[in-house]
Amino acid sequence: xxxxxxxxxxxxxxxxxxxxxxxxxxxxxxxxxxxxxxxxxxxxxxxxxxxxxxxxxxxxxxxxxxxxxxxxxxxxxxxxxxxxxxxxxxxxxxxxxxxxxxxxxxxxxxxxxxxxxxxxxxxxxxxxxxxxxxxxxxxxxxxxxxxxxxxxxxxxxxxxxxxxxxxxxxxxxxxxxxxxxxxxxxxxxxxxxxxxxxxxxxxxxxxxxxxxxxxxxxxxxxxxxxxxxxxxxxxxxxxxxxxxxxxxxxxxxxxxxxxxxxxxxxxxxxxxxxxxxxxxxxxxxxxxxxxxxxxxxxxxxxxxxxxxxxxxxxxxxxxxxxxxxxxxxxxxxxxxxxxxxxxxxxxxxxxxxxxxxxxxxxxxxxxxxxxxxxxxxxxxxxxxxxxxxxxx
Numbered sequence: 343x344x345x346x347x348x349x350x351x352x353x354x355x356x357x358x359x360x361x362x363x364x365x366x367x368x369x370x371x372x373x374x375x376x377x378x379x380x381x382x383x384x385x386x387x388x389x390x391x392x393x394x395x396x397x398x399x400x401x402x403x404x405x406x407x408x409x410x411x412x413x414x415x416x417x418x419x420x421x422x423x424x425x426x427x428x429x430x431x432x433x434x435x436x437x438x439x440x441x442x443x444x445x446x447x448x449x450x451x452x453x454x455x456x457x458x459x460x461x462x463x464x465x466x467x468x469x470x471x472x473x474x475x476x477x478x479x480x481x482x483x484x485x486x487x488x489x490x491x492x493x494x495x496x497x498x499x500x501x502x503x504x505x506x507x508x509x510x511x512x513x514x515x516x517x518x519x520x521x522x523x524x525x526x527x528x529x530x531x532x533x534x535x536x537x538x539x540x541x542x543x544x545x546x547x548x549x550x551x552x553x554x555x556x557x558x559x560x561x562x563x564x565x566x567x568x569x570x571x572x573x574x575x576x577x578x579x580x581x582x583x584x585x586x587x588x589x590x591x592x593x594x595x596x597x598x599x600x601x602x603x604x605x606x607x608x609x610x611x612x613x614x615x616x617x618x619x620x621x622x623x624x625x626x627x628x629x630x631x632x633x634x635x636x637x638x639x640x641x642x643x644x645x646x647x648x649x650x651x652x653x654x655x656x657x658x659x660x661x662x663x664x665x666x667x668x669x670x671x672x673x674x675x676x677x678x679x680x681x682x683x684x685x686x687x688x689x690x691x692x693x694x695x696x697x698x699x700x701x702x703x704x705x706x707x708x709x710x711x712x713x714x715x716x717x718x719x720x721x722x723x724x725x726x727x728x729x730x731x732x733x734x
Contacts (some may be wrong), residue, residue, distance in 0.1 A: 407435035410550030496665025503637015527723020540685035547678035565690030607668020706723035
């Protein structure tokens with residue numbers, strides 16, 4: 343009997359492995375002996391100029407080979423005028439390999455420049471900079487500056503929003519549903535905002551071979567699934583532990599908002615570093631007002647539990663402090679690829695929180711999510727976020 347069981351198990355394993363082996367053989371043939379059959383044209387070189395830094399009397403361009411064949415960087419120009427340049431570590435780039443092109447040039451701050459890079463076959467690639475700005479150097483003063491900006495944009499607005507908690511605790515059930523739906527509306531806007539920013543960064547700075555839109559979609563779905571699984575486990579544990587369910591949901595909201603604010607910090611740091619936007623008091627005020635509503639999103643689920651000031655403060659930090667880390671990374675070591683990934687993860691996390699909130703509203707008695715309080719709360723949430731976003 344045991345022998346028959348072992349035999350059937352081997353058959354099941356073999357039936358699963360054999361098709362997989364044929365797939366490997368097929369792919370090996372396509373990229374090996376059969377590759378000539380698929381060669382319908384000449385592969386073209388492609389490089390991406392990922393970043394331009396203006397340092398002292400030099401322009402530094404970070405370039406990456408994003409085409410199907412190896413390339414050699416042979417020439418650099420500024421505003422269509424050829425200039426001598428050094429390439430580090432060397433000009434020969436395999437696929438996805440990066441190099442630093444250093445062009446000695448007396449550039450002027452706030453002036454526009456077009457940086458051109460030419461490869462071995464004569465193909466020229468260029469990147470336009472609207473206004474030159476000195477590259478940021480990692481100093482203590484600048485790190486403190488970014489920390490202050492992140493605090494203004496992330497921590498303080500969220501803490502102010504949490505002050506709505508005593509008011510929400512005293513309202514009726516229908517009004518409470520309104521605020522839960524308001525939370526979902528606020529978060530849905532943030533998720534769309536994150537996706538839009540991720541696609542914008544991928545279109546402007548990411549090579550086409552990375553399939554930016556599909557990269558965003560993949561990261562959103564994977565982060566949603568991963569966090570949804572983790573969130574369900576957290577809520578299940580909350581039902582049988584000292585961690586109350588409202589606290590567990592508020593914690594998930596804080597994490598989702600934190601990832602979004604991390605993306606905002608990246609955008610702020612990168613914008614300061616590249617000098618691509620006017621970084622002013624108006625911008626800080628706009629972000630701060632926009633993010634105040636995030637505190638309401640955390641306060642709404644917490645209003646049905648005991649007032650726990652320590653936990654509220656901790657969640658405010660979880661939601662707001664990532665803006666500081668984002669500003670540091672965006673300002674000092676900006677990378678378009680990581681920016682796209684983090685913004686997409688933030689969107690996936692927020693979608694997961696929205697699903698949890700909708701389930702909670704159904705458990706609270708609004709089975710069809712069609713009451714006036716839910717519909718109006720959702721609409722007002724999105725409208726508030728849109729109106730405050732206009733200020734940014």
